[in-house]
Amino acid sequence: MLIELDGIKKYYxxxxxxxxxxxxxxxxxxxxxxxxIMGKSGCGKxxxxxxxxxxxxxxxxxxxxxxxxxxFESKRKLAExxxxxxxxxxxxxxxxxxxxxxxxxxxxxxxxxxxxxxxEEMVYEILNRVGLEDxxxxxxxxxxxxEQQRVAIARALIHNPQLLLADEPTGSLxxxxxxxxxxxxxxxVKNGTTVVLATHDIDIAGxxxxxxxxxxxxxxxxxxx
Amino acid sequence: xxxxxPLRKLRVKLNQYxxxxxxxxxxxxxxxxxxxxxxxxxxxxYENEALDKKTVYFAVKPYPYINMEFLLGESIVENATLLLxxxxxxxxxxxxxxxxxxxxxxxxxxxxxxxxxxxRSAVVGSTTSYDNNHVYINGKDYIVKGAMAESINKAxxxxxxxxxxxxxxxxxxxxxxxxxxxxxxxxxxxxxxxNALEDRGMELQVIDYRKTQYTDFIDYxxxxxxxxxxxxxxxxxxxxxxxxxxxMGKRGKERVWFLFGYSHIKLRLGLEYIxxxxxxxLIGIAIYILxxxxxxxxxxxxxxxxxxxxxxxxxxxxxxxxxxKSWGD
Numbered sequence: 001m002l003i004e005l006d007g008i009k010k011y012y013x014x015x016x017x018x019x020x021x022x023x024x025x026x027x028x029x030x031x032x033x034x035x036x037i038m039g040k041s042g043c044g045k046x047x048x049x050x051x052x053x054x055x056x057x058x059x060x061x062x063x064x065x066x067x068x069x070x071x072f073e074s075k076r077k078l079a080e081x082x083x084x085x086x087x088x089x090x091x092x093x094x095x096x097x098x099x100x101x102x103x104x105x106x107x108x109x110x111x112x113x114x115x116x117x118x119x120e121e122m123v124y125e126i127l128n129r130v131g132l133e134d135x136x137x138x139x140x141x142x143x144x145x146x147e148q149q150r151v152a153i154a155r156a157l158i159h160n161p162q163l164l165l166a167d168e169p170t171g172s173l174x175x176x177x178x179x180x181x182x183x184x185x186x187x188x189v190k191n192g193t194t195v196v197l198a199t200h201d202i203d204i205a206g207x208x209x210x211x212x213x214x215x216x217x218x219x220x221x222x223x224x225x
Numbered sequence: 226x227x228x229x230x231p232l233r234k235l236r237v238k239l240n241q242y243x244x245x246x247x248x249x250x251x252x253x254x255x256x257x258x259x260x261x262x263x264x265x266x267x268x269x270x271y272e273n274e275a276l277d278k279k280t281v282y283f284a285v286k287p288y289p290y291i292n293m294e295f296l297l298g299e300s301i302v303e304n305a306t307l308l309l310x311x312x313x314x315x316x317x318x319x320x321x322x323x324x325x326x327x328x329x330x331x332x333x334x335x336x337x338x339x340x341x342x343x344x345r346s347a348v349v350g351s352t353t354s355y356d357n358n359h360v361y362i363n364g365k366d367y368i369v370k371g372a373m374a375e376s377i378n379k380a381x382x383x384x385x386x387x388x389x390x391x392x393x394x395x396x397x398x399x400x401x402x403x404x405x406x407x408x409x410x411x412x413x414x415x416x417x418x419x420n421a422l423e424d425r426g427m428e429l430q431v432i433d434y435r436k437t438q439y440t441d442f443i444d445y446x447x448x449x450x451x452x453x454x455x456x457x458x459x460x461x462x463x464x465x466x467x468x469x470x471x472x473m474g475k476r477g478k479e480r481v482w483f484l485f486g487y488s489h490i491k492l493r494l495g496l497e498y499i500x501x502x503x504x505x506x507l508i509g510i511a512i513y514i515l516x517x518x519x520x521x522x523x524x525x526x527x528x529x530x531x532x533x534x535x536x537x538x539x540x541x542x543x544x545x546x547x548x549x550k551s552w553g554d
Contacts, residue, residue, distance in 0.1 A: 053484075055483070055484070075488075076488060079486045079487065079488045080486060080488075081486070082484065082485065082486035083485065083486025083487075084486070086486075088484040088485070090484075094477065094480055094481050094484065095481075096477060096478050096481060097477070107481060107482075107485060108485040108486075111485060111486055111487050111488075155485075159485075
């Protein structure tokens with residue numbers, strides 16, 4: 001078992017009331033699984049992904065990653081957790097506009113202090129995998145939406161994460177590019193990486209090994225939708 | 226949406242240029258403010274009869290008058306000028322003896338004869354006004370032997386150095402001063418005069434001649450300093466605003482850093498800013514040197530200005546980073 005969530009609660013306190021986003025979420029994710037998290041906008045899909053990736057803390061419950069409890073108290077440990085285990089893809093690609101494709105993809109490696117030639121080798125290898133080896137020196141604004149998302153995937157995978165979290169990865173793409181990205185994610189799963197993607201698109205979710213539905217802050221099984 | 230930006234190929238965002246420009250403006254302004262205040266302080270010191278920083282002042286006891294003809298026979302005053310420094314005389318300095326080589330006048334005008342003849346002669350600054358080779362000080366007429374070359378030290382250009390040619394009968398009620406281009410020559414001359422006076426039963430006493438006190442300086446130029454402080458505050462606020470604006474433009478990059486487990490995000494931003502600050506400061510100083518280098522103590526002013534600029538920029542950065550909400554905060 002790669003991930004175990006047990007009674008995860010997440011809420012935000014406003015001046016007048018408490019906004020409950022996740023209300024006791026239980027979830028188990030196997031290694032090498034492609035799981036879709038579905039739900040309406042604002043239901044807590046992204047928050048769940050943020051918790052899985054150690055981007056935000058929890059108010060209650062336990063998160064175990066490979067059997068070990070994730071320590072949400074230490075920012076340093078969370079940063080280390082993300083650096084070593086997690087890859088992220090987001091809907092708006094989150095590429096740095098003033099950096100080239102090469103520099104964007106290299107970014108996760110810079111936090112690891114690898115030698116330059118090793119980094120270069122890894123960047124070219126991953127760009128080759130996503131079919132962008134000829135766009136190395138281009139800037140994000142010179143690429144199409146689909147190509148930008150492929151750069152984001154390359155960046156998310158360059159440090160060989162065990163868990164790839166994709167928040168609406170196809171949300172801003174046309175059908176053809178949606179298909180390309182989805183196939184790419186399936187390929188990633190075949191190589192042993194676990195992928196959790198948040199989507200509101202039932203067709204995308206249907207292509208995944210499994211899907212879960214979030215409603216009223218709780219996870220619901222597929223048959224209960 | 227793609228915004229056309231010709232500077233994008235240089236791999237920095239426009240707001241990076243903005244903070245750079247603000248840093249350069251700050252550096253140039255501060256250099257000029259420091260230069261202006263420093264020049265004012267120098268002029269004030271001249272008006273308070275403090276010749277320059279190197280000059281050594283001393284008093285002689287106990288006689289009211291001394292015969293200093295011993296200066297003629299021995300090599301006592303070398304590469305230096307011995308002055309009588311009367312309080313309240315403004316920019317007028319009575320020269321007792323000058324060695325004539327590499328001293329403050331470069332030995333061009335006074336001759337040994339001038340110090341013993343009893344004639345009144347004078348050497349004037351490059352912009353001192355005088356009439357038909359005559360200059361009048363306290364109603365006395367002095368023959369102008371020559372005018373000094375224009376000095377970068379503006380106050381020197383308005384000074385008058387005169388001699389009464391009375392080496393045998395020098396009053397000791399005033400303070401003596403030894404001036405030279407070189408501190409080493411001043412020290413040697415002081416030692417030799419001290420020994421010569423001691424041999425003659427007199428005592429030389431080095432005094433810490435009063436310079437313009439900073440409190441007096443601030444008091445005297447209060448309005449100007451308030452005005453310049455206002456400019457400084459505006460520059461400070463400009464820096465804070467530009468850094469806040471720059472940090473807002475860094476949100477995307479910060480987010481990516483945060484996603485991929487970078488630690489010390491604010492520190493990274495700070496270091497990125499410091500890189501821009503160093504480049505901008507060097508450009509600012511280069512501009513200052515290019516346009517305002519006609520200054521006697523340009524290196525001193527640049528050092529002081531750089532320190533003030535760095536302090537101001539770092540304080541602005543600290544304030545901006547404190548109010549900036551980073552990813553993961």
